[in-house]
Amino acid sequence: MMTPQNAMLEVKDLTKNFVKRLDMAGKIAQRLGSNIREETVHAVDSVSFTIEKGEVVGLVGESGCGKSTLGRMIAGILPPTAGGISFKGVEFTAMTQEEGEAAALAIQMIFQDPFASLNPRMRVEDIIGEASVIHGMTDLKERSDYVGDMMERVGLGREYIRRYPHQFSGGQRQRIGIARALAVQPEFLVCDEAIAALDVSIQAQVINLFMDLREDLDLTYLFISHDLSVVEHISDRVVIMYLGRIVETAPTDELFDKPNHPYTTALLNEVPRLDQRGIEYEPVSGEIPSPLDPPPGCHFHPRCPHVTDRCTIEVPVLREIAPGRLSACHLNDQ
Amino acid sequence: MKTVAENIALGAAARDKTEAVETPFERFRASFFASKVASVALVVLCSLIFVAVFAGFISPTNPYDLAQVSVLDSKLPPGAKSFEGTAFWLGTDGAGRDLLSAMIYGLRISLGVGVMSGIVAMIIGAAFGLIAAYFGGRTENIIMRIVDIQLSFPAILVALILLAILGKGVDKIIIALIIVQWAYYARTVRGSALVERNKEYIEAATCLAIGHRRILFRHLLPNCMPPLIVVGTLQTASAISLEATLSFLGVGLPVSEPSLGLLIANGFDYMLSGKYWISFFPGVALLITIVSINLVGDQLRDVLNPRLER
Numbered sequence: 318m319m320t321p322q323n324a325m326l327e328v329k330d331l332t333k334n335f336v337k338r339l340d341m342a343g344k345i346a347q348r349l350g351s352n353i354r355e356e357t358v359h360a361v362d363s364v365s366f367t368i369e370k371g372e373v374v375g376l377v378g379e380s381g382c383g384k385s386t387l388g389r390m391i392a393g394i395l396p397p398t399a400g401g402i403s404f405k406g407v408e409f410t411a412m413t414q415e416e417g418e419a420a421a422l423a424i425q426m427i428f429q430d431p432f433a434s435l436n437p438r439m440r441v442e443d444i445i446g447e448a449s450v451i452h453g454m455t456d457l458k459e460r461s462d463y464v465g466d467m468m469e470r471v472g473l474g475r476e477y478i479r480r481y482p483h484q485f486s487g488g489q490r491q492r493i494g495i496a497r498a499l500a501v502q503p504e505f506l507v508c509d510e511a512i513a514a515l516d517v518s519i520q521a522q523v524i525n526l527f528m529d530l531r532e533d534l535d536l537t538y539l540f541i542s543h544d545l546s547v548v549e550h551i552s553d554r555v556v557i558m559y560l561g562r563i564v565e566t567a568p569t570d571e572l573f574d575k576p577n578h579p580y581t582t583a584l585l586n587e588v589p590r591l592d593q594r595g596i597e598y599e600p601v602s603g604e605i606p607s608p609l610d611p612p613p614g615c616h617f618h619p620r621c622p623h624v625t626d627r628c629t630i631e632v633p634v635l636r637e638i639a640p641g642r643l644s645a646c647h648l649n650d651q
Numbered sequence: 652m653k654t655v656a657e658n659i660a661l662g663a664a665a666r667d668k669t670e671a672v673e674t675p676f677e678r679f680r681a682s683f684f685a686s687k688v689a690s691v692a693l694v695v696l697c698s699l700i701f702v703a704v705f706a707g708f709i710s711p712t713n714p715y716d717l718a719q720v721s722v723l724d725s726k727l728p729p730g731a732k733s734f735e736g737t738a739f740w741l742g743t744d745g746a747g748r749d750l751l752s753a754m755i756y757g758l759r760i761s762l763g764v765g766v767m768s769g770i771v772a773m774i775i776g777a778a779f780g781l782i783a784a785y786f787g788g789r790t791e792n793i794i795m796r797i798v799d800i801q802l803s804f805p806a807i808l809v810a811l812i813l814l815a816i817l818g819k820g821v822d823k824i825i826i827a828l829i830i831v832q833w834a835y836y837a838r839t840v841r842g843s844a845l846v847e848r849n850k851e852y853i854e855a856a857t858c859l860a861i862g863h864r865r866i867l868f869r870h871l872l873p874n875c876m877p878p879l880i881v882v883g884t885l886q887t888a889s890a891i892s893l894e895a896t897l898s899f900l901g902v903g904l905p906v907s908e909p910s911l912g913l914l915i916a917n918g919f920d921y922m923l924s925g926k927y928w929i930s931f932f933p934g935v936a937l938l939i940t941i942v943s944i945n946l947v948g949d950q951l952r953d954v955l956n957p958r959l960e961r
Contacts, residue, residue, distance in 0.1 A: 394854045421860045434851035438675065438873040447869075448859035481675065494855070501859060 324367040324406070325505060325537050326391065326424075331400035333361040333386050358608045360386040362561035363400065365635075368505075373531065373538040375548030375569070377584070378558035379605050384541045385429075387558070388507045391539065392426040404505075422452060425498035429510035431490035435482040441468070441493055442478045449500040467496040470533075471526060488519035495526065505537045512547065524551055545588045549573055554641075557581050560608060560616040563635055566643040577644040579621045615647065623648055682954045689950030692943040699940055703759040710752040711737070715907070722747050726926050742928040744917055750928065753914055754936050760910040761940065764821065765891035768828035773883050775829065776836025781867050781875070783837070784844035794837065801834040806893060814902045824903050828890050839882045843875040877955035884948035888941045895937055911937045 337356040339347065346353050360383040368374050378384045389395040391402055393409070402409045404420045412420060428434035435444055446464040449455050455463040465475035471492040482490055491511065498506060508527070512520040528551065530536055542548050548555055548569070555572050557565045557580065565578040576582045603620040606612050612619050618628040627647050635645040684690050702709055712719050724747035727739055741750040779798075783791040801809070813827040847853065848871060856866045895912025897903035899919075904910050909917070911933045918929025 389854070392858050394857050418860050421858070424858075426855065426858045428851040428855060430851055434855055436852045436856075436870055436874070439870075448856075448861055451861060451865075483675075497855065497859070 325370040325372075325404070326368040326539075327403040327406075328367070328387075328391065329365050329401050329403070330363045331361055331365070331387065331390060331402060332359070332363055332398045333383070333390060333395065334359055334398045356609055359561050359611065360608065361390070361397075364558075364561075364563055365400075366556055366563065366566060368537060368539060370504075370537055371531075371535065372554060373540060373552045375552030375555045376539060376541045376558060377543065377545055377548055377555060380543060381560075381605060381608060382558045383561040383608075384558050385509050388426065388509045388539060388541050392424055392507045393421045394426070418452075422448075422501045423503050424505045424507065425501060425503035427491075427494055427498055427506060427508040427511040430514055431487045431494060432482075434494050435490055435497075437482055439481075440478070441480055441482070444482070444493060445497045445500050448497075449502075452501060454500065454502060464496075464500070467500050468493075470499065470530075471496045472522075487515055488523065491515060491519075491523055492526070495523075495530075499530070499534070503536070505539070507539045507541070509541045510543070511540075513542065513544065520547070527551065545584055549588075557584070560606065560611055562616060562645065563643075564617065564645050566635075568641055571639075571642060577638055577642065577649070578617075578646050579623055579648070580617045583620075615645075679954060683950060686950050686953075689946055692946035692950075695939065696943040696947055699758060699943070700762065702755055703762045706755045706759045710749075710755040711740075712749045712752045714748040714753040714756055720747050726921065726929070728926075729928050729932075741932045742926075744914070744929045745921065750914075750932055753909065754911065754933050757909050757911040757914050757933060758936060758940065760821065760904065760908055761891050761894060761912070761937070764825055764828065764894050764904075764910065765887045768825045768832060768890050769883055769887040771825070772829045772832035772886070773836050773879065776833040776838075777840045777872065777875075777879060779833070780837040780840030781844050781871055784841045784848055785863070785867055785871060791841075795841065798834040798837050802838070806831045806889075807896060810893060810897055811900075811902060814897065819902070819905045821904060821908055824894060824897065827897075828893065831893070832886055832890060835882060835886055836879065839878050840875050843878050844871055847871055847874045881948055881952040881955060884944055884951060888944040888948065891937070891944070892941055911940075 335358040337358075339353065339355055343353050362383075364383075364387060366374075376384050376387065386395065390397045404424065407416065407420075409417065409420065439447075442461060442464050445467055446455070446460045449463065450457060450460055461478060464478060468475050468478065473489060473492050473496070477485070482493065485493065491514075494511075506527075511527075512523050515523060524547065527538065527540075531538065538551075540548060540551055545555075552569050554566065554568050556563055557572075557578065559580050565572070565576070565581045567577070572581065573585065576585050606616070606619060612629075614630050615621070615628045615633050618624045621628065625647065631647070633645040633647050635643050636649070638644050638649050683693075707713075714720065724739070724743050725745055726747075727743045729740060729742040729750075731739055731742065739749050739751070741754070744750055744753060779794050783794040809831050810827045813830060814823065817823040817827060853866065853870060856870050861870075894903055894910060895915070898910050898912030899916040901916065904913055906913070914933035915930045915937070918926070918931070918933070921929050
């Protein structure tokens with residue numbers, strides 16, 4: 318296991334619940350004996366992991382499993398319900414205001430939707446340069462040079478600096494989003510499905526851009542995706558999430574060679590491969606259960622082909638099964 | 652049938668056209684003037700504003716300068732000559748004032764009251780609406796319940812009660828109109844801000860550690876402007892007509908500062924004795940003003956509403 322000293326980011330027992338509170342009418346109905354109750358979604362349920370400096374960690378799961386919520390908590394957009402996030406060994410909550418702001422800037426996020434993530438009423442110069450002027454990375458006089466440099470770094474011509482977002486294509490907009498994050502000189506990027514909304518040909522370009530930036534700027538990534546083939550290409554280590562919990566963590570090669578958790582196996586069977594042409598793909602059987610009412614025990618048991626009685630009662634713990642590999646499955650105890 | 656090459660050329664021409672129209676404002680301007688009715692309404696509205704602003708230079712006489720007014724000229728029909736020989740194109744009122752001049756000064760008061768109250772109400776309403784949508788929770792509940800209570804009373808009733816408490820005067824009626832109107836703006840802004848605040852660019856701004864105030868006014872507000880502008884024009888028109896109603900009922904402006912509404916009320920006494928013009932012409936002016944503002948507002952709504960994109 319890695320030691321916390323050189324861990325860039327450590328997440329410990331991080332939990333996020335979304336509670337839909339009862340309104341006045343609901344409360345009255347409850348008093349009168351109706352079975353309306355407050356609905357709680359355990360979007361992220363006691364998640365712990367560490368990311369080392371320079372590492373690229375892929376976070377994979379089906380939609381609704383809480384991976385975006387986790388990313389947003391790390392990026393400081395959503396406050397956690399419980400648990401802690403440490404950046405370079407210091408808890409977020411224990412930071413002074415200056416430290417907190419520095420950490421907030423050091424962790425930046427790349428968003429999924431290249432259309433909604435740029436303010437349509439601002440010029441590219443303002444979109445990219447606004448925060449860096451506020452935080453003193455550049456000043457108003459040198460802003461356009463600074464922004465121009467950022468644009469060239471992400472592969473956009475600096476002559477587009479006076480344009481508005483609607484004048485760009487999806488791929489170019491995503492590059493603007495990346496330049497906006499880079500302009501505050503971050504060390505850690507949370508990429509939330511950053512290429513899912515792009516054309517396949519553009520996806521490859523943007524992935525390559527991420528790889529180049531990692532080398533040039535010594536960046537660390539948390540790469541959130543539902544697509545294992547993308548994650549396989551870019552990450553050093555993969556974290557698999559299911560219904561708010563981590564089910565398996567492993568170095569990418571090992572995970573793809575020998576998946577341990579039945580859910581990982583099921584996901585891997587869906588990845589199209591050149592050496593397995595002509596195979597009929599079967600989706601993981603069953604629906605993802607409602608996070609409002611998750612199954613007891615192992616969340617995956619209703620869909621698992623190896624289900625035992627124990628799985629329906631006891632929650633499996635995430636345990637080390639080999640150096641650097643963690644899995645949460647009762648089958649490992651047999 | 653068009654050939655492929657022609658189609659490609661057409662596509663390129665279309666692209667060049669969109670390329671030429673650069674800023675959002677230019678695109679907006681082009682689609683606004685696509686409607687002839689709205690263009691005419693805008694020209695009419697601009698000339699009315701011009702006349703109102705430069706009333707002192709444009710109007711033939713100063714209707715409130717008692718030295719220029721003679722009772723001998725009272726209730727003259729349109730086009731009649733005065734005792735001294737000058738023509739009254741729209742006639743005179745009961746006190747012998749030139750009706751055209753009185754209307755120009757009245758228009759100034761009507762527009763001034765409507766626009767002033769509209770702008771202040773918009774600022775107050777927009778600020779409360781934005782704060783409600785952005786911070787949510789208890790803040791939002793309190794603000795929006797006040798808005799709901801306010802909007803459940805008819806505007807004219809609230810204004811009458813307020814004026815009964817405050818008394819007469821231009822400043823008092825502006826205050827009353829602001830209190831009556833701010834809730835409309837607050838509700839409109841909150842509606843669009845709720846949609847905008849969940850978009851990723853607001854999350855991105857939070858992530859970039861940009862302060863709340865800057866996010867509210869630099870990021871959120873500009874994206875809520877289109878519905879605000881539309882409601883602003885339409886509410887200004889309704890403020891003008893509300894002010895006219897109040898003045899007509901005699902609780903609005905003092906006689907020393909007559910608006911169009913008060914002029915109509917003054918002529919009402921002579922209406923049945925055949926001297927129609929004292930009420931008729933101010934009424935027509937009020938009608939033209941409100942209709943042109945509404946037409947401009949409707950066109951703004953069509954242009955700024957992305958769902959009606961043609």
